[in-house]
Amino acid sequence: MNEANAPLLDRIRSRSARIGVIGLGYVGLPLAVEFARAGFDVTGFDVDERKVAEVNGRRSYIPDVPESQIAEVVVAGHLRATTDFSKLAEMDVADICVPTPLRKTKDPDLSFVVRALQVVAANLKNGQLVILESTTYPGTTDEVALPMLSATGRTVERDFFLAFSPERVDPGNPTFNTRNIPKIVGGSGPASTEAAALLYSQVVSTVIPVSSTRVAEMVKLLENTFRAVNIGLVNEIAQMCHKLNIDVWEVIDAAKTKPFGFMPFYPGPGLGGHCIPIDPMYLSWKARQSGFECRFIELAGQVNGSMPEFVVSLVAEALNTIKKPINGSRVHLFGAAYKRDVNDVRESPALDVIELLWRRGAIVSYTDPYVPELQAGSHRLSSVELDKALAADWDCAVLTTDHSSFDYAQLARLPLIVDTRNALKAHAGPNIIRL
Numbered sequence: 001m002n003e004a005n006a007p008l009l010d011r012i013r014s015r016s017a018r019i020g021v022i023g024l025g026y027v028g029l030p031l032a033v034e035f036a037r038a039g040f041d042v043t044g045f046d047v048d049e050r051k052v053a054e055v056n057g058r059r060s061y062i063p064d065v066p067e068s069q070i071a072e073v074v075v076a077g078h079l080r081a082t083t084d085f086s087k088l089a090e091m092d093v094a095d096i097c098v099p100t101p102l103r104k105t106k107d108p109d110l111s112f113v114v115r116a117l118q119v120v121a122a123n124l125k126n127g128q129l130v131i132l133e134s135t136t137y138p139g140t141t142d143e144v145a146l147p148m149l150s151a152t153g154r155t156v157e158r159d160f161f162l163a164f165s166p167e168r169v170d171p172g173n174p175t176f177n178t179r180n181i182p183k184i185v186g187g188s189g190p191a192s193t194e195a196a197a198l199l200y201s202q203v204v205s206t207v208i209p210v211s212s213t214r215v216a217e218m219v220k221l222l223e224n225t226f227r228a229v230n231i232g233l234v235n236e237i238a239q240m241c242h243k244l245n246i247d248v249w250e251v252i253d254a255a256k257t258k259p260f261g262f263m264p265f266y267p268g269p270g271l272g273g274h275c276i277p278i279d280p281m282y283l284s285w286k287a288r289q290s291g292f293e294c295r296f297i298e299l300a301g302q303v304n305g306s307m308p309e310f311v312v313s314l315v316a317e318a319l320n321t322i323k324k325p326i327n328g329s330r331v332h333l334f335g336a337a338y339k340r341d342v343n344d345v346r347e348s349p350a351l352d353v354i355e356l357l358w359r360r361g362a363i364v365s366y367t368d369p370y371v372p373e374l375q376a377g378s379h380r381l382s383s384v385e386l387d388k389a390l391a392a393d394w395d396c397a398v399l400t401t402d403h404s405s406f407d408y409a410q411l412a413r414l415p416l417i418v419d420t421r422n423a424l425k426a427h428a429g430p431n432i433i434r435l
């Protein structure tokens, strides 16, 4: 504690600090609810009026956040949402959870972060703590956020505090949530780190302070690059095993019995979601600025990016067994979300599989209880009801997402199905083509 951050620390300890969460999506909404459940006065800020209305109407649009939890904190007056960013001036903490996508050129698109920082800077007051949670390249907090906030004439560590704390939430994971996932915190200086660490320790069981914002930013990118590269490796092994006529799933299951030095990753139709396909590109972009080529990231990107095409080749193989071409065949996908039990289709490989099948002349449809409608390239589709889809006479089905609500015994009885998730492992037959 120093003189500068003492009042803020007191307010955090007594839970009288007012917390603003900017961006109420998959990351921001669960975080806002956790702070509110801990007794803080929380205001969620979003540019999306519908999300603001949903929160204030006590409705949840994120599967991991139960409606009852939102209702409890909104009714108790601990949480509200607004599009009025001038209210940021009333906050002790501004926590930024806005998207960090890629541009078409695959370069980082920081425009959402910059817009959020503009309003934070316009409403910055002495003693405030600003935290960036959006995943981004190492250096963003120092090189982008700090100059924008300092331009208000204030000095970090004295007049305001600044930290980066990567979000590690795993949507749809029933075991790990905002509370029990350890939180990394790196500040612009010791007073900032201390304030941010104290804040998160009110709602998260383990907080790990690191020496700088850059380290905290890099931690997140190492974690997600590790996943992307290992998934890339196992996807290449899966393609190799297909050529060698070896069951890759059996190989992984046996390999993971080794009690040390091996961690199972599983092949699939490709990477999806807002993190694994995108975050490593933030790192390789930043490294390239310093003349460093991240070969692992590039290679993993190529292999993972080839998986939808590989799935389509399996569909062609499957249709070949019944003497049909892809062109003109009715192919039905089970699952559009990028992973099990979530409603998120961002970067979902199912969209690529749909597009690739279309280009080859297939008549494509899908069923996903979490995704009533989707846009794949220039095509807009509505989900076919599960019962109807199971009873219909498709030429070939493709299991693209292993939602727990699917009846796998019934799926295994379809005349022809390509299983990209090994969800039909308990079933065998010439009608099942496994990735």
Ligand SMILES: NC(=O)c1ccc[n+]([C@@H]2O[C@H](COP(=O)([O-])OP(=O)(O)OC[C@H]3O[C@@H](n4cnc5c(N)ncnc54)[C@H](O)[C@@H]3O)[C@@H](O)[C@H]2O)c1
Pocket (backbone or CB within 6 Å): 022, 023, 024, 025, 026, 027, 028, 045, 046, 047, 048, 051, 097, 098, 099, 100, 112, 115, 116, 133, 134, 135, 136, 167, 168, 169, 170, 171, 274, 275
């Ligand atoms: N979804 C995940 O599983 C996950 C996990 C870890 C980290 N992250 C990272 O967290 C960040 C947020 O991801 P997300 O999945 O929550 O995104 P999201 O799209 O679900 O939510 C972002 C929200 O920010 C709002 N927004 C956009 N611009 C805004 C602005 N200027 N001011 C206020 N609100 C604004 C959007 O309307 C949206 O509601 C990203 O950097 C992402 O990489 C996501």
